[in-house]
Amino acid sequence: MAVPKERIFPTQAQVLGATRPGHDAILTPEALAFLATLHHRFDARRRELLAERVARQARYDDGQLPDFRTDTTAIREGHWVVAPIPAALRDRRVEITGPVERKMIINALNSGAKVFMADFEDSSAPTFANQIDGQINLRDAVDGSIAYTSPEGKQYRVEENPAVLVVRPRGWHLPERHITVDGEPMAGALVDFGLFAFHNARRLQARDRGPYFYLPKLQAMEEAALWNDVMAAAEEFLDLPPDCMKATVLIETLPAVFQMHEILHALRGRAVGLNCGRWDYIFSYLKTFRAHRDRLLPDRGQVLMTVPFLKAYSELLIQTCHRRGAFAMGGMAAQIPIKGDEAANEAALAKVRADKLREVQAGHDGTWVAHPALVPVAQEVFDKYMPSPNQLNVVRADVNVCRDQLIAPCSGTITRAGFDNNVEVALRYTASWLDGQGCVPIHHLMEDAATAEIARAQLWQWLHLGPLEFTDHAPIDAALFDHSLAKHTHRLIESGSPVAHRAEQASTLLKQLTHADELGDFLTLAAYEQLA
Template sequence: MCDSHGTPKIRGTMHERYAEILTPEALAFVAKLDGVFAGRRAELLAARRERAREISAGADLDFLPDTEHIRSDAGWQVAAPAPGLERRRCELVAPANRKMAVHALNSDADVWLADLEDSTAPSWDNIIGGQLNLFDAVRGNLTYLAADGAEHAASSQHPTIMMRPRGWHLCEKHISVDGRPISASLVDFGLYFFHNAQRLIENGAGPYFYLPKIESHKEAALWNDVFILAQNQLGIPQGTIRATTLIETLTAAFEMDEILYELRDHSAGLNAGRWDYIFSYVRTFAQRGPEFVLPDRDKVTMTTPFMRAYTDLLVDTCHQRGAHAIGGPAAVNPTRQDEEKRHRALAIVRAEKEREAADGFDGCWAAHTAVIETCQEAYASILGSKPDQRDVRRAVNATAYDLVSLHGTVQTISLEGVRTNVSVALRYLAAWIGGRGAVAIDNLMEDAATVEISRAQLWQWIHHNSQLAEGPQVTRELVERIIDEQMAGLTRGLDDTTSARYQGAREVLTEVALGDYLPGFFTPYAYVRFLIDRPLRMSGPLDPEDLRQSEHVQSVSHAHSAA
């Protein structure tokens, strides 16, 4: 089936049933993808870094002049919705662990976004265990044993499954080719597609995906070529794969037409990934002037002008091209609040989702099963019996200035905002080091994006000596004192194992928020320090090149066709 492109080597521990996923044939398929696309991936990641340097040096973001013909051509459309994706009013995003998978498949969501990315801590067990759970789910064999001994099974009538692989910037250290860690994106996509694509088609749906952390249409084009090659290799008709692209980076917001165009035969629309988008705004302009400094993160909402411009443009772009526009997550976790607070939380969700639907979105995300009904009702109040509102068009004229401007935004930073960023980051990171990627904190379901916003804001505030509403400036010394205070409170009375996780969380936060250099993401460093199997962990001081080993491709491929 596959030509030889280097022999993949499993470096992670083989546990029960792992051999069902890590078969020689599946690994050869992944190696084929790596052999064709690893060099191009490395080039695009290098281009990301170069563009980031240019923006930091003062280059302005704007719509691309050399793709204006794509934006101005009203004649092209993306493919019609695929089977099982006609209605997407509420999509539940949840990790692919066994318990959450059963709950997701028994829910009233239209789609289960089985997440191997931000809501999964990417340990070897979580990644391959997640693949096993998806393997069983697709075949109707998914069950889990509850603490009380009761066995729960997934319903035969369940939401459509979409899978989110890890982003292009991440590697999988437990599988190598020619001694080089392999792309995490290709591992996640390749194993899932190889084992499940045909069965999903037989079940009446297909292999559907969410694409995270895209920063340009060229990265979308790379995914499209991966899809073409994968379908060719397994004899699956072209266009069977469908993928929704998360617009969660600032640069991608300027290339939404182009991203849809590159993926048009495989596109399932765009999603407004708001938390990551806010993080991307901070990261993109972290070294620019104070005019780009955001206030406390809870003050940046979907009605903040630059966020409003981005979402309005996303909906208009999607509907012009016949694509679904999917809104952001309802992150409230109302299950452990008293009844009055629970109803108040659900009322907030309802108002948010009604506004979203009124703005033209075709559906939204939910981060907890407890809010699915509210999301469904909110969208029904606007859409009625229609499956979507792709026929709705509004006059939108979002300029490049609108997409980046903080005009009218009160840029107030408070001491409580600094404390919140430190506290939430430490709590999430401690759970992440312990293997959990979806964490309930202060009645919100948080994922990795929460840490990214929090630590990037801390770095930016320190870099610009931003002044607090209370008077003092934000300095490294101030943040370190707050970390000390938070650590003392958070670790009081904990056992040694949990305390050690908090110490690891402090190490990660110090590395990615308090140094001279702002890393693109916290995950590469934290992954090699804490989540990979112990014999493979990197020790001692690490520099960025240590974290880019998967990009050290001996012979960079320039073959941009997957035929």
């Protein structure tokens, strides 16, 4: 793409990562100049907002509880709506998500889902090769040339009427150490967004396909406003119409649920919806209340969307979105098909149907699945109960959610099986992530960084906010964790798994994080320095 010289910042981003054939078509001098421009204009502000996150968490650790802001009452009570939603996004009843891997992209686009969210974040391990290969794959998907031939010779191509492409860049907190500006690592978010926009935005805009983005891990309206300004700057730089870039925001942190009106308002020219990012939301609940023994959560298998604090979150999101003319997207079904066991597979699909029925009857406009085989399952439910393209007419006037409902403690139990499962999932996922895989099937569930974070955070809390005991009254202590971790590490080594060679490395990291005096913010931040 040719860019007028006067628009190129006098410095370029520097590439430190090892490149492969084809990467130079993505990491062009013009694209690197564009990245440098974004970094110079916005990175200092990003760092300030991350510092505010730290200060906010310190207040929670000291006993303060999250609440609605008093300085933004006028926004919450005002009469305003977001800009009209583009035609391509008015029916989002089923969305499929997955990493930016070539075969996955083709299968997702062909899955029958209305939208494919190509994920640079929680379902991707951000090796430099993965990130830049992902940009090549998306460029080829946008220009219609993407194809893949398996080692067995099977050929994959995109069929007619593919899903609408939406891209999720990394969150504001994640660095990209392989690309620097003036010696400073760039924000992963700016790299992912910048490279995709630079190479694809004009083509997508010409076809009325955006570009469209999913924005993760926001905690406050100011973080949404930063994204709005980044997109506005990119539109100006690339000679695109204002607000052609559209955004759906994942409400997957506890602080953000108290600012949903404000987040939509900050993005009101380009916001098209909010999403119940349920797994990260549960993780954020754990992290926010890491020092609050009265808000411990039970086994993660017991923390369903029907528990009071999650039900309140879902219903408030629906009410907020529809009041503002935006879509309220449901959450992820993590189940995957169980081959060779028809009864177990049907039981898993029944859970998916029940979850999607709850969502559509509550008023959600669409939902997420992690596997192509679940697209028709979810679509059948939404087609039956939502014959129209969306449910913006469902205003949920019956919902009256207060602060205490959104942070209500969750009843339940801590079992030996739940504890042991958390150890196994955290270990196996970490080993896979360190080996470059960010989306891992474990016990017929598709685990990503969010679900692994729940397992890790629960282990830390159960050990550090005790003394606690299992349902059989046996104590939960560090010795038990060490024994379970050693057991699963040995099993992984002996399993013959492709990631067995990462078992000891993952075990050491998980042990350090779990024994630490403070719950670490993100597993992926701690592991990133060990990633190839």
